[in-house]
Amino acid sequence: MIHESTRRWSRVAGFAALAVFAPLALAGCGSGGGGADGKTVSMAHYFSDALGAKAFKSITTLCTQQTGRTIKNSPIQHEAFKDSILVQLAGGNPPDVYSYWAGAKTQYLVDQKRMAPLDDFWAKNDLDKSIPQSLSKASAEYNGQKYLLPFDYHYVGVFYNPKVMAKAGVTTMPKTWDELMAAAAKLKAAGITPFALGSKNQWPAQFWFDYLLLRTAGPDYRQKLMAGQAKYTDPQVKTAFSMWKELFDKGYFNKSPNGIDWPDAADMVSKGQAAMTLNGTWVTGYWDDNKVPAVQGYDMFPFPEVTPGVPQAALGPVDGWALSTAAPNKAAADDLLKCLSGPEAQRDMALAQGALAPNKNADLTSQNEVMHKAAKEVQTASTFVFNYDLATPPEMSEPGLNMIQKFVDDPSKLDGDLQEAQSAADGAFKKN
Amino acid sequence: MSTRRIGWATVFLAVPLIAYVAAVVGPGLYSFYYSLTDWNAVGGTATFIGLKHYRDMAGDEHFWLALKNTAIWTAVAVVVPTVVGLALALGLAQVQRMQRLIKSLFFLPLALSLVVVGQVWFWIFRPEDGLLNLVLGHVGLGSWQHSWLSDPSVAFWSVLVAWCWQQVALAMVVFLAGLTGVQQELVEACKVDGANARQRLWHVIIPALRPAFAVVVSLSMINALKSFDIVYVMTEGGPFRKTETLALLVYRTAFKTYDFGYASAVSVVLFLITLVTIGLFFAWTNREDHQNA
Numbered sequence: 009m010i011h012e013s014t015r016r017w018s019r020v021a022g023f024a025a026l027a028v029f030a031p032l033a034l035a036g037c038g039s040g041g042g043g044a045d046g047k048t049v050s051m052a053h054y055f056s057d058a059l060g061a062k063a064f065k066s067i068t069t070l071c072t073q074q075t076g077r078t079i080k081n082s083p084i085q086h087e088a089f090k091d092s093i094l095v096q097l098a099g100g101n102p103p104d105v106y107s108y109w110a111g112a113k114t115q116y117l118v119d120q121k122r123m124a125p126l127d128d129f130w131a132k133n134d135l136d137k138s139i140p141q142s143l144s145k146a147s148a149e150y151n152g153q154k155y156l157l158p159f160d161y162h163y164v165g166v167f168y169n170p171k172v173m174a175k176a177g178v179t180t181m182p183k184t185w186d187e188l189m190a191a192a193a194k195l196k197a198a199g200i201t202p203f204a205l206g207s208k209n210q211w212p213a214q215f216w217f218d219y220l221l222l223r224t225a226g227p228d229y230r231q232k233l234m235a236g237q238a239k240y241t242d243p244q245v246k247t248a249f250s251m252w253k254e255l256f257d258k259g260y261f262n263k264s265p266n267g268i269d270w271p272d273a274a275d276m277v278s279k280g281q282a283a284m285t286l287n288g289t290w291v292t293g294y295w296d297d298n299k300v301p302a303v304q305g306y307d308m309f310p311f312p313e314v315t316p317g318v319p320q321a322a323l324g325p326v327d328g329w330a331l332s333t334a335a336p337n338k339a340a341a342d343d344l345l346k347c348l349s350g351p352e353a354q355r356d357m358a359l360a361q362g363a364l365a366p367n368k369n370a371d372l373t374s375q376n377e378v379m380h381k382a383a384k385e386v387q388t389a390s391t392f393v394f395n396y397d398l399a400t401p402p403e404m405s406e407p408g409l410n411m412i413q414k415f416v417d418d419p420s421k422l423d424g425d426l427q428e429a430q431s432a433a434d435g436a437f438k439k440n
Numbered sequence: 441m442s443t444r445r446i447g448w449a450t451v452f453l454a455v456p457l458i459a460y461v462a463a464v465v466g467p468g469l470y471s472f473y474y475s476l477t478d479w480n481a482v483g484g485t486a487t488f489i490g491l492k493h494y495r496d497m498a499g500d501e502h503f504w505l506a507l508k509n510t511a512i513w514t515a516v517a518v519v520v521p522t523v524v525g526l527a528l529a530l531g532l533a534q535v536q537r538m539q540r541l542i543k544s545l546f547f548l549p550l551a552l553s554l555v556v557v558g559q560v561w562f563w564i565f566r567p568e569d570g571l572l573n574l575v576l577g578h579v580g581l582g583s584w585q586h587s588w589l590s591d592p593s594v595a596f597w598s599v600l601v602a603w604c605w606q607q608v609a610l611a612m613v614v615f616l617a618g619l620t621g622v623q624q625e626l627v628e629a630c631k632v633d634g635a636n637a638r639q640r641l642w643h644v645i646i647p648a649l650r651p652a653f654a655v656v657v658s659l660s661m662i663n664a665l666k667s668f669d670i671v672y673v674m675t676e677g678g679p680f681r682k683t684e685t686l687a688l689l690v691y692r693t694a695f696k697t698y699d700f701g702y703a704s705a706v707s708v709v710l711f712l713i714t715l716v717t718i719g720l721f722f723a724w725t726n727r728e729d730h731q732n733a
Contacts, residue, residue: 090695090696091695094481094482094695094698095481097481097482098481098482098484116482116698117482119483120480120482120483120484121483122482208589208590208678209676210678262568263567263568263587264567264568264587264590264591265590266587266590266678266679267566267567267568267587267588267589267590267591268566268567268568272568402696402697402698403697403698403699406692406696406697410678410680410681411680413678413679413680414679414680417590417591417592417679417680
């Protein structure tokens with residue numbers, strides 16, 4: 009009887025343990041390191057889609073030729089990369105070189121000593137001459153040292169369908185908030201949804217909050233909020249959200265933004281169901297891939313001025329490369345980074361991805377006019393800042409994006425959402 | 441058992457035992473240890489903080505919502521696949537023509553991974569051009585149209601429907617296998633004695649299917665308690681964490697906010713809930729078996 013009972017309970021415990029811990033155990037599996045043979049260097053990154061594959065086909069060949077090393081190229085799906093790189097770093101088996109998002113996410117890994125400083129590499133290759141200081145200061149420097157090599161970047165702007173805008177009588181693109189509102193009213197009256205938004209994955213909604221806060225309270229205040237030195241219950245934050253709420257109240261957005269993704273919103277614009285979408289330059293890569301012609305099929309204007317006198321910051325993410333502190337083969341990794349910092353690799357990346365290149369010697373003349381316009385906006389902007397989920401620490405960006413998605417679902421509950429975000433911020437910044 | 445036989449048994453058991461300890465018991469113990477620390481995995485250090493995570497959990501609304509969702513999921517998992525799977529199996533057992541083809545059609549969901557199932561239902565539930573809303577519109581039920589996966593009042597139930605669709609197929613397969621073991625002589629004898637269809641089902645067929653019920657219910661419960669993949673594919677726990685289960689909470693806490701210590705504590709709680717739930721179920725089936733012996 010005792011045997012039977014023991015067997016039964018061990019079976020029960022086995023079932024339960026398998027159900028719960030087996031996935032966690034498997035999470036510990038990961039491969040990395042290029043090996044210490046002196047010739048092989050491993051590179052992991054999140055440019056795994058068709059556009060990324062196209063870029064890395066030529067970049068891997070180029071860097072193999074330039075370095076004389078064997079490059080172990082490991083593309084990992086964008087969302088899966090966020091998890092797998094942590095598992096690899098935690099397991100002490102990271103790739104020699106890995107891509108990462110500049111901003112708070114990089115700051116976190118720098119603080120955890122998982123990225124090696126690149127100051128010597130930077131000086132040796134004279135990168136100050138090829139990478140603009142404004143970009144390197146914003147994306148490469150952490151705790152007074154350089155840790156991330158900028159590889160490509162994107163600009164967030166208002167992308168629109170010129171034919172649809174013209175059909176509604178909008179021929180001059182809005183430069184101020186009032187002009188944008190007037191254009192939206194015309195579009196609405198013509199039966200066209202003014203703004204398409206696909207926030208199923210949360211982050212595409214953040215750009216509205218980012219720009220409205222930047223254009224009303226300014227980049228300095230926003231930086232304070234991102235660092236936990238200002239509150240989500242401040243009038244500045246409420247003003248930004250209230251202006252956004254007005255757009256929802258007037259029916260300027262598509263139905264159920266949280267039910268669709270950003271490519272769906274891009275499709276709405278290219279098919280003429282909606283006129284504009286606030287998104288990054290990666291949307292041009294998507295449209296180009298779908299044979300939507302630049303300028304005729306889509307165009308772009310910067311997010312308009314809202315409060316006169318507030319500096320016109322440009323917004324977007326920067327992708328970069330980090331050298332792992334545990335890289336077994338630093339010399340080979342340095343060679344690879346040198347290639348990735350060069351104008352050819354950055355040109356190939358920018359052309360394939362619909363991105364902009366930090367290396368100012370990269371020849372992007374073959375890019376379309378919309379991309380040239382985006383590049384010009386970044387050059388003339390007073391400052392370049394990262395979007396919300398890269399500007400604030402991960403402990404805060406997660407509940408923050410959640411709050412923004414909640415607001416999109418029901419803007420009438422704004423006050424409660426802001427209170428909730430502040431209590432999340434209290435917890436997140438207390439930890440740091 | 442002779443000493444020699446015990447020796448050989450030990451040798452043969454050693455391999456799976458080592459694998460089990462390495463893959464399940466070890467990580468389980470590690471999880472419990474890390475649940476008492478502030479480990480963030482990436483930094484490498486883990487400071488002992490006692491039961492803080494467990495105290496925090498008591499005041500964490502996301503934990504309680506995930507627990508509630510997991511409990512509802514488990515309750516639905518016990519009832520829906522069991523009842524619908526049994527009904528389908530009993531119906532299919534009566535089919536005489538093209539039985540293999542019809543069975544294959546009902547088996548089909550089982551051949552798909554949950555990720556594929558999630559993606560298929562994601563398309564069905566899309567707000568603007570999803571199959572469900574299109575059908576509702578065509579049959580004059582436009583007012584029933586919803587944004588099925590982004591409306592917080594229905595999103596959880598939508599995911600559950602997709603999950604049940606596959607789980608029903610699993611239950612049906614098990615019940616169909618169980619029905620082949622029901623003695624037809626006994627059923628015929630009841631018929632001769634004047635028992636109607638309902639009485640034959642209730643007093644002969646269902647008791648004979650007891651082992652199949654145990655398998656279906658225990659598998660459904662385990663699958664429900666660890667439900668992760670289909671939720672991740674369809675909603676990622678959204679909109680704003682309304683469809684989050686405990687397994688997804690573990691993932692989000694660990695990999696999105698890097699709080700591996702807290703995630704370990706939630707996984708320990710999930711383990712205990714699973715242990716108690718399945719333990720109670722096995723104790724109940726065991727007692728029933730003894731009573732019927």
